[in-house]
Amino acid sequence: MNDFIFPISHDEAKYKQIYQQLKMLIEQGNLKANDSLPSIRRLAETLQVSRNTTLTAYEQLVAEGYIRGEGRKGYFVNELEQVFLQQEEATVPTLSPKQEQPALIIDFRAGAVDQAHFPLKTWRQFANRVLQLEDSFIYCEPFGEPLLKEQLAQYLLQARGVKCRADDIIIGSSTQQMLLYLGCLLKHDFTSVLVEDPGYIGARQAFKVNGFELEALPVLEQGAQLHLLPDMQSRLLYITPSHHFPYGVTMTIQQRQTVIQWAKKVDGYIIEDDYDSEFRYAQQPFPALASIDQSRVIYLGTFSKSFLPGVRLSYMVLPKSLLYRYKEQFSEFEQNASSLHQLTMAAFMEKGEWTRHIKRMRIIYKHKMHYLVEQLKQHFGEAITIIGQHSGLYVLIKLHVHQTDTQLIKRAADCGVKVYPTSQFFLQNSVTEPMLQLGFSRLQLEDIKQGVQLLAKAWCFPSKNA
Amino acid sequence: MNDFIFPISHDEAKYKQIYQQLKMLIEQGNLKANDSLPSIRRLAETLQVSRNTTLTAYEQLVAEGYIRGEGRKGYFVNELEQVFLQQEEATVPTLSPKQEQPALIIDFRAGAVDQAHFPLKTWRQFANRVLQLEDSFIYCEPFGEPLLKEQLAQYLLQARGVKCRADDIIIGSSTQQMLLYLGCLLKHDFTSVLVEDPGYIGARQAFKVNGFELEALPVLEQGAQLHLLPDMQSRLLYITPSHHFPYGVTMTIQQRQTVIQWAKKVDGYIIEDDYDSEFRYAQQPFPALASIDQSRVIYLGTFSKSFLPGVRLSYMVLPKSLLYRYKEQFSEFEQNASSLHQLTMAAFMEKGEWTRHIKRMRIIYKHKMHYLVEQLKQHFGEAITIIGQHSGLYVLIKLHVHQTDTQLIKRAADCGVKVYPTSQFFLQNSVTEPMLQLGFSRLQLEDIKQGVQLLAKAWCFPSKNA
Numbered sequence: 001m002n003d004f005i006f007p008i009s010h011d012e013a014k015y016k017q018i019y020q021q022l023k024m025l026i027e028q029g030n031l032k033a034n035d036s037l038p039s040i041r042r043l044a045e046t047l048q049v050s051r052n053t054t055l056t057a058y059e060q061l062v063a064e065g066y067i068r069g070e071g072r073k074g075y076f077v078n079e080l081e082q083v084f085l086q087q088e089e090a091t092v093p094t095l096s097p098k099q100e101q102p103a104l105i106i107d108f109r110a111g112a113v114d115q116a117h118f119p120l121k122t123w124r125q126f127a128n129r130v131l132q133l134e135d136s137f138i139y140c141e142p143f144g145e146p147l148l149k150e151q152l153a154q155y156l157l158q159a160r161g162v163k164c165r166a167d168d169i170i171i172g173s174s175t176q177q178m179l180l181y182l183g184c185l186l187k188h189d190f191t192s193v194l195v196e197d198p199g200y201i202g203a204r205q206a207f208k209v210n211g212f213e214l215e216a217l218p219v220l221e222q223g224a225q226l227h228l229l230p231d232m233q234s235r236l237l238y239i240t241p242s243h244h245f246p247y248g249v250t251m252t253i254q255q256r257q258t259v260i261q262w263a264k265k266v267d268g269y270i271i272e273d274d275y276d277s278e279f280r281y282a283q284q285p286f287p288a289l290a291s292i293d294q295s296r297v298i299y300l301g302t303f304s305k306s307f308l309p310g311v312r313l314s315y316m317v318l319p320k321s322l323l324y325r326y327k328e329q330f331s332e333f334e335q336n337a338s339s340l341h342q343l344t345m346a347a348f349m350e351k352g353e354w355t356r357h358i359k360r361m362r363i364i365y366k367h368k369m370h371y372l373v374e375q376l377k378q379h380f381g382e383a384i385t386i387i388g389q390h391s392g393l394y395v396l397i398k399l400h401v402h403q404t405d406t407q408l409i410k411r412a413a414d415c416g417v418k419v420y421p422t423s424q425f426f427l428q429n430s431v432t433e434p435m436l437q438l439g440f441s442r443l444q445l446e447d448i449k450q451g452v453q454l455l456a457k458a459w460c461f462p463s464k465n466a
Numbered sequence: 467m468n469d470f471i472f473p474i475s476h477d478e479a480k481y482k483q484i485y486q487q488l489k490m491l492i493e494q495g496n497l498k499a500n501d502s503l504p505s506i507r508r509l510a511e512t513l514q515v516s517r518n519t520t521l522t523a524y525e526q527l528v529a530e531g532y533i534r535g536e537g538r539k540g541y542f543v544n545e546l547e548q549v550f551l552q553q554e555e556a557t558v559p560t561l562s563p564k565q566e567q568p569a570l571i572i573d574f575r576a577g578a579v580d581q582a583h584f585p586l587k588t589w590r591q592f593a594n595r596v597l598q599l600e601d602s603f604i605y606c607e608p609f610g611e612p613l614l615k616e617q618l619a620q621y622l623l624q625a626r627g628v629k630c631r632a633d634d635i636i637i638g639s640s641t642q643q644m645l646l647y648l649g650c651l652l653k654h655d656f657t658s659v660l661v662e663d664p665g666y667i668g669a670r671q672a673f674k675v676n677g678f679e680l681e682a683l684p685v686l687e688q689g690a691q692l693h694l695l696p697d698m699q700s701r702l703l704y705i706t707p708s709h710h711f712p713y714g715v716t717m718t719i720q721q722r723q724t725v726i727q728w729a730k731k732v733d734g735y736i737i738e739d740d741y742d743s744e745f746r747y748a749q750q751p752f753p754a755l756a757s758i759d760q761s762r763v764i765y766l767g768t769f770s771k772s773f774l775p776g777v778r779l780s781y782m783v784l785p786k787s788l789l790y791r792y793k794e795q796f797s798e799f800e801q802n803a804s805s806l807h808q809l810t811m812a813a814f815m816e817k818g819e820w821t822r823h824i825k826r827m828r829i830i831y832k833h834k835m836h837y838l839v840e841q842l843k844q845h846f847g848e849a850i851t852i853i854g855q856h857s858g859l860y861v862l863i864k865l866h867v868h869q870t871d872t873q874l875i876k877r878a879a880d881c882g883v884k885v886y887p888t889s890q891f892f893l894q895n896s897v898t899e900p901m902l903q904l905g906f907s908r909l910q911l912e913d914i915k916q917g918v919q920l921l922a923k924a925w926c927f928p929s930k931n932a
Contacts, residue, residue, distance in 0.1 A: 006627040007719055007753045030623055046750060111605035118603070124594055131586055137908055139577035139775045157496055161472040173639050173778070173802040180646070184675045205798040209650045253473055284512060287473050309605045310805035312639070332671040333646075336639040338804045339776035442603055 004038065005046060014049050018057035026066050026077055033079040037067060105416035106451035110394040110439030113308060117364055122353050123344065130343040140339035143327065144171025144315070148342045151349035152301075152315055160277065161291030162299060164317045170326065173312040173336035175273060175300055176206045179238075182298065183210035185322065185329055186236060186269070193271075194234040196224060198425035200245045203238050203273065212236075216427040221387055223249045226258050235268030241289050242277040246396055246425050246437060248388020250280075256289055263296040269319070271298045276305040278358050281366040282390040295319045303345065305393060306358060311341045365393060368440045368448065375452040380461055387435075394439040396422060398431065401459070405434040408459060415458035417451050470504060471512060480515050484523035492532050492543055499545040503533060571882035572917035576860040576905030579774055583830055588819050589810065596809040606805035609793065610637025610781070614808045617815035618767075618781055626743065627757030628765060630783045636792065639778040639802035641739060641766055642672045645704075648764065649676035651788065651795055652702060652735070660700040662690060664891035666711045669704050669739065678702075682893040687853055689715045692724050701734030707755050708743040712862055712891050712903060714854020716746075722755055729762040735785070737764045742771040744824050747832040748856040761785045769811065771859060772824060777807045831859060834906045834914065841918040846927055853901075860905040862888060864897065867925070871900040874925060881924035883917050 006021050008014055025031045038046065043054045058075055061067045067075050130136055149166035156162040156169075172178040183206060193207050197216035204214055215234045218225045224239070237259065241251040251259075263270050272289045290299035299317040307313075314337070318326055348354050373389045376397060387396040399408065405421045412419050420437040423430075440448055455461075472487050474480055491497045503509070506524060510517045524541055527533045533541050596602055615632035622628040638644040649672060659673050663682035670680055681700045684691045690705070703725065707717040717725075729736050738755040756765035765783040773779075780803070784792055814820050839855045842863060853862040865874065871887045878885050886903040889896075906914055921927075 004624060004627070005751065005753050005757075007722075007758055009719070025623075025629070028629070030629055048750065109604065113603050115600060115603040120597060124597065127593065128590055131590065134581065136776050137579050137581040137584065137774065138575065139770070140778070157491070158470060161470070163491070163494070163496055173643075174800040176799045177639075177643065177802050180650075184646075202798045202800065205796070209795060253475070256473075284514065285471065287471050291471075292473055304605070304800075308603065308806075309800075310602050312606075312800075312802060312804045329675060330671070332668045333642045334640040334668065334770075334775075334778075336643050336778060336802050338778045338807055340774075340807075341804055 004043065008047055008049065014047075015053045015056040015060070018043070018047065018049070018054060019060045022057065022061055023066055031077050033077055035077045036073075037075040037077065039074055106443065106447050106454065107418040108394075108420065108438040108440065108443070108451060109418065110420065110437055110441075111309060112439065112442040113305070113393075114361065114364060114441050116444070117360060118308070119353060119357055123348065126347045126351075126353075127340065127344045130340055130347065133343065136340055136343065140335040140342070142330070142333060142335050144169065144335060144337070145339055145342040145346060147346035148349075149315075151346050151354075155349065155354070156288075156299075156301070156317065159285065160274065160299075160301075161287030162317060163291070163294070168317050168320075168323060170316050170318060171335060171337050171342060172314045172316065174304075174314055175275065175302055176202050177336055178300060178314055178316050179203055179206035179271070180209060181330060182271075182316070182322075182326070183207060183212065185326055187211060190234070190236045190268070192234040193236040193238055194232055195238050195427075196240065196244065197427040197429040198246055198422065199238075199427075200240065200273065201424060207238070214427065216429065218429045219244060219247060219249075221247055221249065223247075223251065223255065226255055226262075229259070229262045235263075235266040236271070237263065237268065238271045238273065239289075240273045240275065242274050242286060243280075243388075243391050245273075245275070246388070246394075246422055248390065248392050248396070250286060250391070251289075253286070256286075256292055260289065260293045260296055264293070268296075269298055269322075270296055271300065273300045275300070275302050276392050278306040279362055279365050279393060280391040281362070281369060290317060295321065298322065306361070307345075307354075311338070311345070313337050313341055313345060365441065368443070368445065369395070371445050372438065372440050372448050372452070375449055379452055379456040383461060393441040394437055396435055396437055398433050398435045399459070400433055403434060405436060408434055408436065411458045412455055415454045417454045417458065419455070470509065474513055474515065480513075481519045481522035481526070484509070484513065484515070484520060485526045488523065488527055489532055497543045499543055501543045502539075503541040503543065505540055572909065572913050572920065573884040574860075574886065574904040574906065574909070574917060575884065576886065576903055576907075577775060578905065578908040579771070579859075580827065580830060580907050582910070583826060584774070585819060585823055589814065592813045592817075592819075593806065593810045596806055596813070599809065602806055602809065606801040606808070608796070608799060608801050610635065610801060610803070611805055611808040611812060613812035614815075615781075617812050617820075621815065621820070622754075622765075622767070622783065625751065626740065626765075626767075627753030628783060629757070629760070634783050634786075634789060636782050636784060637801060637803050637808060638780045638782065640770075640780055641741065641768055642668050643802055644766060644780055644782050645669055645672035645737070646675060647796060648737075648782070648788075648792070649673060649678065651792055653677060656700070656702045656734070658700040659702040659704055660698055661704050661893075662706065662710065663893040663895040664712055664888065665704075665893075666706065666739065667890060673704070680893070682895065684895045685710060685713060685715075687713055687715065689713075689717060689721065692721055692728075695725070695728045701729075701732040702737070703729065703734065704737045704739065705755075706739045706741065708740050708752060709746075709854075709857050711739075711741070712854070712860075712888055714856065714858050714862070716752060716857070717755075719752070722752075722758055726755065726759045726762055730759070734762070735764055735788075736762055737766065739766045741766070741768050742858050744772040745828055745831050745859060746857040747828070747835060756783060761787065764788065772827070773811075773820075777804070777811070779803050779807055779811060831907065834909070834911065835861070837911050838904065838906045838914050838918070841915055845918050845922040849927060859907040860903055862901055862903055864899050864901045865925070866899055869900060871902060874900055874902060877924045878921055881920045883920045883924065885921070 008017055040051050040054045044051045068078055069075050149169045152169050153164055153166045187210050192213035192215050194215045194217050195204055196219045215232055259270055274288055277285050290297040302314040373386055383400055385398040389395050409419055422435045422437050474483055506517050506520045509520045534544055535541050615635045618635050619630055619632045653676050658679035658681050660681045660683050661670055662685045725736055740754055743751055756763040768780040839852055849866055851864040855861050875885055888901045888903050
């Protein structure tokens with residue numbers, strides 16, 4: 001039993017204050033049935049009151065039935081009838097951390113990575129070694145650990161064609177955190193931002209929190225409608241060129257040059273969110289926008305898709321025009337990403353484990369993607385259109401049926417399968433048929449097979465629509 | 467050797483583009499002496515050009531001396547004379563991550579924790595177990611892991627007298643990150659914030675980034691000048707009541723009630739930064755401000771001092787009036803703190819390891835503090851005033867000498883001791899004598915002894931001033 005501590009004033013009898021505090025803690029459920037209370041002596045010491053005071057308070061509580069004494073074992077909280085509990089108790093959520101949804105069997109959730117092929121042993125080894133470093137016991141470098149930034153500079157050059165110095169990189173904990181910080185700087189020069197429609201909601205909210213107006217750039221399955229750029233008011237563009245979220249389409253080199261030219265002409269910036277470029281299955285990865293013109297492109301990357309979302313490790317490469325202003329504006333800020341994870345990742349990359357991991361996962365995810373697409377085609381045939389199967393960790397399916405996405409999701413859930421809507425990604429642009437998102441990264445092939453079978457059953461395929 | 471990737475256009479001979487790119491990478495130092503290049507075949511595949519194209523490019527580079535062929539082993543970058551390197555190279559920092567300052571022996575740095583008594587084995591065990599959980603492979607809960615928030619709710623009740631539900635807690639990665647996010651919400655209702663002078667710069671900068679005006683509340687060694695509160699314009703107060711930064715003074719219960727009354731009267735909020743309340747050596751910890759009136763207090767806590775700064779784990783408890791608005795404003799934001807660290811800390815707390823760690827460290831730090839103070843008194847006697855020795859992980863010393871802090875720091879460094887200025891913590895308020903900060907958390911007793919001896923030597927004590 002730990003100590004309690006609360007303010008004791010001189011306005012009222014002390015035993016009464018203790019009695020009232022404990023009573024309230026019990027009534028509000030902060031102290032639960034059979035919780036042990038500190039001893040008379042202990043509580044007196046903690047609160048710097050006499051033992052008689054705490055004894056009197058306890059006796060009052062015993063008399064009223066809130067607590068009981070068990071001889072030498074001390075005092076314990078009694079079970080209270082529900083009726084005794086104050087109304088507030090009813091609104092206190094119970095302590096079970098995650099509600100189970102027992103009916104669900106297969107969850108086509110997108111925000112996850114494969115657990116079975118995670119390099120657990122290697123990562124652990126490196127992580128344990130990092131915990132012995134002296135550097136792990138001091139405050140981290142404010143803009144990220146130099147060792148990780150050097151590894152990232154090499155990786156970005158080799159894999160994404162982005163030439164940068166380690167010092168041009170800023171480490172962060174999430175895309176939104178970086179966008180929010182960046183927005184604090186950019187809002188001095190820009191009042192609105194052009195965002196893809198449909199597009200990533202997290203980015204939009206980060207811009208909105210900073211007071212930016214959002215201007216929608218329509219994106220179709222074939223790609224962003226860049227011919228509309230000259231008509232737009234904004235000079236700031238947030239875009240996902242390597243793998244549009246959610247359509248999965250990739251910008252061609254001509255399109256990339258178009259947006260760069262646009263940014264130069266309007267004297268603006270492009271924020272390139274390169275969130276999962278590692279996983280392309282059909283062709284070689286295209287170079288990042290930032291490889292074409294670094295002075296106009298703010299490059300964002302993350303380890304959430306390619307490694308583990310829980311490590312909360314992201315990074316950005318800033319053009320020189322912003323870099324020094326950024327470092328000045330946030331000079332007194334502490335780093336947001338764990339230095340332990342940063343140093344572990346630096347060692348992991350330095351030893352070549354990172355490249356190996358990406359190569360391995362590309363093969364595994366490619367296999368899962370093909371299998372999912374094959375299963376979907378087999379069960380749904382021409383009744384659905386599959387979108388974005390050449391890269392990333394999910395596909396979209398557009399269903400040629402007269403039902404809403406809400407209905408389809410509900411019917412799937414009733415059969416034990418969780419699939420996700422896409423309507424929230426749209427601002428003004430819209431699709432006429434229901435479109436759903438199916439992530440596969442953490443599912444095994446057996447789950448994928450069963451999941452698609454259950455979806456076919458839930459949506460009455462093939463008997464009805466196929 | 468990994469692949470290179472860069473855009474190839476149709477406007478110019480392809481071999482020439484490859485030649486130019488590689489030449490530039492070498493000249494700018496991105497490719498270094500003896501780095502290996504991809505094979506002719508490999509590069510051709512990556513860039514989707516013919517092998518003749520890459521071969522021609524390589525031959526040109528060999529002819530010009532940039533690279534060399536070593537038969538079957540492949541191609542390698544040659545050493546370039548410094549004169550060949552472009553000017554930009556000169557500005558590229560070398561890859562040595564931390565510059566050593568070889569003369570320094572003893573560093574009285576404040577932003578650190580004791581490494582020798584860190585519960586390495588237990589933490590590792592828990593951390594390794596967490597890596598096997600399914601939850602570690604999906605995106606974290608946006609406002610923090612429920613398991614950790616439950617543990618924190620219990621801890622805050624027992625140790626700080628703060629009654630809250632797990633859901634009232636928001637996990638974050640750093641005090642500044644939380645202040646920046648919070649500021650995005652508060653700036654709709656408040657335009658200025660009252661900050662302690664002297665006080666914590668990180669908080670001030672977070673407010674400034676959000677456009678808040680700063681109003682200074684003078685703090686003397688005896689405490690904040692609360693009688694000035696009625697004259698202040700701001701209705702928002704950022705304060706460190708349990709351990710003022712940097713003076714280390716603690717607010718009495720009467721002072722606490724004064725600020726609460728003030729906040730009620732002006733319809734404002736108090737942001738209570740309770741950053742190291744775990745380490746009080748003279749008395750029992752005082753209850754947090756938030757234990758007196760939770761509706762007016764935003765409570766901030768961190769694991770940076772009490773556990774490990776590198777885990778980047780902080781938390782805040784919001785009044786109900788702000789909680790729902792906060793959760794709405796950041797509904798699409800991802801969590802910033804590592805879920806692996808969060809789950810590890812939850813297990814660590816649940817098993818009682820956290821309480822044990824704090825108790826152990828309190829004894830160790832108390833011992834180090836006493837030893838440092840004793841050494842200082844012994845060497846400097848009446849020539850210095852020691853401030854803040856009853857809590858925290860550092861002391862301030864005010865030197866009764868006619869020298870600036872810059873001079874004293876320089877002379878200490880020349881003798882191999884690093885001590886820190888405090889002048890940057892002051893806005894308008896100031897001290898007439900030089901005041902320095904000496905952190906001791908990661909120093910051993912021997913280091914402390916030697917450090918103080920060297921300081922006495924550096925500053926010519928006792929021969930001159932004692």
